[in-house]
Each structure stands twice: as C-alpha cells, then as structure tokens.
Amino acid sequence: MRHTSAKAPSVVDRVLDVFGAFTPDRPSLSLSELSRRTGLPLSTTHRIVGELARRGALERQEDGQYRVGLWLWEIASLSHGMGLREAAMPYLEDLYEATHENVQLAVLDAPEVVYVERISGRNAVSILSRVGSRLDAHATGVGLVLLAHAPAEVQEKVLAGPLKAYTPKTICAPEQLRRVLADVRRDGFVISDRQVELVSLSVAAPVYGHQDSVVAAISIVVPAAGTEPRTLVPAVRAAARGISRRLGAPRATRQPDF
Amino acid sequence: MRHTSAKAPSVVDRVLDVFGAFTPDRPSLSLSELSRRTGLPLSTTHRIVGELARRGALERQEDGQYRVGLWLWEIASLSHGMGLREAAMPYLEDLYEATHENVQLAVLDAPEVVYVERISGRNAVSILSRVGSRLDAHATGVGLVLLAHAPAEVQEKVLAGPLKAYTPKTICAPEQLRRVLADVRRDGFVISDRQVELVSLSVAAPVYGHQDSVVAAISIVVPAAGTEPRTLVPAVRAAARGISRRLGAPRATRQPDF
Missing domain, CATH: 3.30.450.40 (GAF domain)
Structure with a gap:
C-alpha cells in the first residue's frame, strides 16, 4: 500500500487501501483476503467493508466475496x-x-x-x-x-x-x-x-x-x-x-x- | 447525503460523501463547494480532499477545482x-x-x-x-x-x-x-x-x-x-x-x- 508518511494510516488511507486491494486478476475478494491485502485487522476490515457495502461502494456477491460496486463506478464515470x-x-x-x-x-x-x-x-x-x-x-x-x-x-x-x-x-x-x-x-x-x-x-x-x-x-x-x-x-x-x-x-x- | 443511522457520520461516510458530491452536471468542484455539498466543515473537507488527492482518488485541476481521479476510475473499472x-x-x-x-x-x-x-x-x-x-x-x-x-x-x-x-x-x-x-x-x-x-x-x-x-x-x-x-x-x-x-x-x- 502506498502511504507517503511513516505515521499510522488514517481512516481515509484505510478506505483507499480497501479499494486498492482489488486488482484485474482478483476483482472479487473475501473479507479475510481483504484483511490480508490491506494489512488491516479482520475486525477493522469487517467494519470498513460493511460501511462501504451499505453505501454501494462495494457489492457483496452471492458467494460472499466483495467486488467494487456500481455506485463507485458511477462516481468514477465523472473522472x-x-x-x-x-x-x-x-x-x-x-x-x-x-x-x-x-x-x-x-x-x-x-x-x-x-x-x-x-x-x-x-x-x-x-x-x-x-x-x-x-x-x-x-x-x-x-x-x-x-x-x-x-x-x-x-x-x-x-x-x-x-x-x-x-x-x-x-x-x-x-x-x-x-x-x-x-x-x-x-x-x-x-x-x-x-x-x-x-x-x-x-x-x-x-x-x-x-x-x-x-x-x-x-x-x-x-x-x-x-x-x-x-x-x-x-x-x-x-x-x-x-x-x-x-x-x-x-x-x-x-x-x-x- | 445518504446515511442510514442518526449517529454522527463515520470517516468512511465522509469519504464517500466527498465522492458523492460530484455529479454529471458538476464533475469539477472547489473545496468550498465540496464543503457545502457534503455539509462538512471546510477544515475537515480540506484534510480529506488532500488525502484523497495525494493518493490519486481525486485530481486537482489547473483552476484549483477537484475532479474524480484516474486512480479511482481504474479501481472502478474492476466493478x-x-x-x-x-x-x-x-x-x-x-x-x-x-x-x-x-x-x-x-x-x-x-x-x-x-x-x-x-x-x-x-x-x-x-x-x-x-x-x-x-x-x-x-x-x-x-x-x-x-x-x-x-x-x-x-x-x-x-x-x-x-x-x-x-x-x-x-x-x-x-x-x-x-x-x-x-x-x-x-x-x-x-x-x-x-x-x-x-x-x-x-x-x-x-x-x-x-x-x-x-x-x-x-x-x-x-x-x-x-x-x-x-x-x-x-x-x-x-x-x-x-x-x-x-x-x-x-x-x-x-x-x-x-
């Protein structure tokens, strides 16, 4: 993850780390994979992912894995x-x-x-x-x-x-x-x-x-x-x-x- | 902004509120417009936007306004x-x-x-x-x-x-x-x-x-x-x-x- 300072990552950084964990070869990830990829504790990952999913920034699939959500894509279409x-x-x-x-x-x-x-x-x-x-x-x-x-x-x-x-x-x-x-x-x-x-x-x-x-x-x-x-x-x-x-x-x- | 509970918005919510402030008719926004649209104090907006821009989730244009960044679009392309x-x-x-x-x-x-x-x-x-x-x-x-x-x-x-x-x-x-x-x-x-x-x-x-x-x-x-x-x-x-x-x-x- 790309943090520019040595101090503890902010919540903003953590949110972006969760987004950044998704890659072209792994567009769907489980909670534990997200935790591993972000280096965040499972409980923190669970809370952040839950909030992101509630707002549609992430989507929970039928198999329980998460994926980038339609809401985020709509926002990104304004880039x-x-x-x-x-x-x-x-x-x-x-x-x-x-x-x-x-x-x-x-x-x-x-x-x-x-x-x-x-x-x-x-x-x-x-x-x-x-x-x-x-x-x-x-x-x-x-x-x-x-x-x-x-x-x-x-x-x-x-x-x-x-x-x-x-x-x-x-x-x-x-x-x-x-x-x-x-x-x-x-x-x-x-x-x-x-x-x-x-x-x-x-x-x-x-x-x-x-x-x-x-x-x-x-x-x-x-x-x-x-x-x-x-x-x-x-x-x-x-x-x-x-x-x-x-x-x-x-x-x-x-x-x-x- | 779409918060599902009455308690104070979390930082995660605030980050998503900043993203959600951009709309098809206003894809570029100044800091003060972002503050007004999110309902966040200018100082908080400044801090969050700064962190998002540092990571490429937002981009600062030559006119000083902000826009959704290439990084976020890349992530969203995985939806x-x-x-x-x-x-x-x-x-x-x-x-x-x-x-x-x-x-x-x-x-x-x-x-x-x-x-x-x-x-x-x-x-x-x-x-x-x-x-x-x-x-x-x-x-x-x-x-x-x-x-x-x-x-x-x-x-x-x-x-x-x-x-x-x-x-x-x-x-x-x-x-x-x-x-x-x-x-x-x-x-x-x-x-x-x-x-x-x-x-x-x-x-x-x-x-x-x-x-x-x-x-x-x-x-x-x-x-x-x-x-x-x-x-x-x-x-x-x-x-x-x-x-x-x-x-x-x-x-x-x-x-x-x-």
Whole structure:
C-alpha cells in the first residue's frame, strides 16, 4: 500500500487501501483476503467493508466475496478520463469501423499509460490492454506519443529506467528511446513495431486539448504480419485531429494539417 | 447525503460523501463547494480532499477545482458492470455497425437503470443517456426488460410509484405497466415507443448470466419517425443472445431460439 508518511494510516488511507486491494486478476475478494491485502485487522476490515457495502461502494456477491460496486463506478464515470472518452468515442467508432482492428484511447500516468477505452472486434488480433489496465509507456505506441509530449522531467525519469523488455523488439536503450521521441514530435505519429507482443504493431497519434497540450493518444493495433502500417497513418491522424477539434484544440481548427 | 443511522457520520461516510458530491452536471468542484455539498466543515473537507488527492482518488485541476481521479476510475473499472461491458462490447459493436444508431447496455438499480455502455454514431438520434447516467426504469426499453425479470418485490415497489412521465407516451399507469412487463416476459423483447423523448424509440432485449437470470439489458435507440422497429428485433435479440452465451448462460447454448 502506498502511504507517503511513516505515521499510522488514517481512516481515509484505510478506505483507499480497501479499494486498492482489488486488482484485474482478483476483482472479487473475501473479507479475510481483504484483511490480508490491506494489512488491516479482520475486525477493522469487517467494519470498513460493511460501511462501504451499505453505501454501494462495494457489492457483496452471492458467494460472499466483495467486488467494487456500481455506485463507485458511477462516481468514477465523472473522472476526466471518462469525459475524454465521451468526446473521443464517435471518432474511435469510425476508426474501428474502417479497419475492424483494435482501437485504443490512453492517457499518461508515467511511467505507464492507462487505457481509457478500447474497441475490439471479435476477429481483431488479441492484445494485452484492457479498459482500466496499464502498460509501460515506452513499449507502446500511445505511450511513445504521450512521452514525446510530456514535460522534460517526466521524460528524463522514464529514460533513467528501468525500461522493461516485453519482446526482443521493445525499445530499452535510453538513447534509442530519446531519438524515437524526437521523431514522434517531428512526425506527429509513431509506428510501434512488435514492442508489446511479437504478433502485433500499433500506429498512434496525439490528441490535443483546449490548451493546445497533448492530453491523450489514440492507436490502432493490427497484426504485424501482412500489414503495411503506413497505410493506417492517415486514418489514425484524422481521428486524433477530430477528437482534438472536439476538445477545442486551437491547432485542430487551423487549416494546415498537423 | 445518504446515511442510514442518526449517529454522527463515520470517516468512511465522509469519504464517500466527498465522492458523492460530484455529479454529471458538476464533475469539477472547489473545496468550498465540496464543503457545502457534503455539509462538512471546510477544515475537515480540506484534510480529506488532500488525502484523497495525494493518493490519486481525486485530481486537482489547473483552476484549483477537484475532479474524480484516474486512480479511482481504474479501481472502478474492476466493478461487475465493467466485466459485463467487456463481454458485451464485441456484440454491441456488431449491432452498432449494422445500424449506426445508439446502442446501449444497462443494469437495474431499481427504480432506475444505470447505463454501463453506450455507443453513438455522430449522426445517430440524440439521446438523454450517458455512460454512468440513470433514467427511470419504467420509461426505458432496457428498464422494462430488467423490471420484467426483477424479483416480484422489486416490481411491486416500482409499480407502487411514483411513475414519472417524461413524455405523454410514458407508461405511468401501474396496471398498464404490469401488462407490459408480462408481455416482455412472453415476447423476450420490448419496443419502448417515445417514452423518454418524443423523437426516439428503443428496442430492448434481456442478457442472461451463467445462473440463467437476467443480469443486464441491451437496446438500440432510433428515430421514432420513419423506423419500423420490428425490423430491429432480430438483430437486438441475436446480440443479447451472443452476450448471454459469452456470459455462460445455459439458455443461450440451447438450440431453440429464446
């Protein structure tokens, strides 16, 4: 659990620790598992979980295990990411429909990206990302775009490593990564080639917000075999530009293509 | 704020009150607004909000207002509704692509439905729902499907009213609603005609879970003018059946159509 001070955790911390105990591979947990994962006594866990369940922030399943509740999800749907998602969805739909491949929307939480939306056809190449999941930014198309436009201190921190190798093709050398980020800034897109899985590649482009800074990135993930990724660049950039325009980005309303 | 006992609210309650202060029309709030909406002293609000922001459960914007944070959204993405959404998405995509109209996935939280997913084209008829938003169950296609399969005591509570009229076409008479719910159970779908807005109608069908109970409903929302809704029924039912099969519903793997 992530406490920033050495003093005893507050009740606020304990509540967040209970929420944070749920993970993608364990979205349902028993009281005793929650107690173990949070490090809280069983009686304290019981009391907090009871209060959270009474308010709908957690849900008790038929098997007695707990899960994140509908109420919390409704609140979370008001987050910045979900507003972004609403604006982006029609453009992601268009991109999906034109290609029938995986289409993704992500934001940066360095050193990782968080996937805010993903549209996948039943026959699209399978991918590791999931809505709400994370991957290391340096290894993904959306991550390279977001890093390229991140503040210098964020870039330096990521460049300082460690840079995990998902595949032999993952960019793990800081100097190579630095060059790629410069290329992304110059080109306005990136092709991330088999960096996450050897079967797939992605084409990503930046989404600008109303203050003309990059607020998100979109990508399309396609099979590495038999795809000429350059043919996908115009569609991905056009969708990114459409979303940027909808978000009020000054550059997306200027005439010359960016 | 929704406290079930008369005693002083616990810290857990206070944390949830802070989350609950954010609403679709006010997703960003200042400290003093949070204090006013929660009824907590400004100093207490300041302390709790500070702790929540430190952990990423809230985010402080550049204008100093607070918003629900990415961390909370990630946790909420582990809720039951989002698992359902992942299973449903490919079928919702197919339905969207075949029609280019609004496609929705909703669950019941009587007397309302909560929209877990919505896919809208840029040219689809505009609708009131939004991901994470609610509408009265009796007035919507998905709501009629979910009510029809809800436990008797839930139905009776809704039938006892009040039943809000969104339009002159909204079903507000308990006996009429009771008949419609019986029809839905018999037919396996419903056409909700101009009940929410006079410009649109919806066609909805139930999604079954692995215990063969109805866990969600899907619908397609189309312009009321110029649409023959019966032509949409097979597509909506087929998509609902596909999602049910993916969720392991016994009835969705049996041969005769349900």
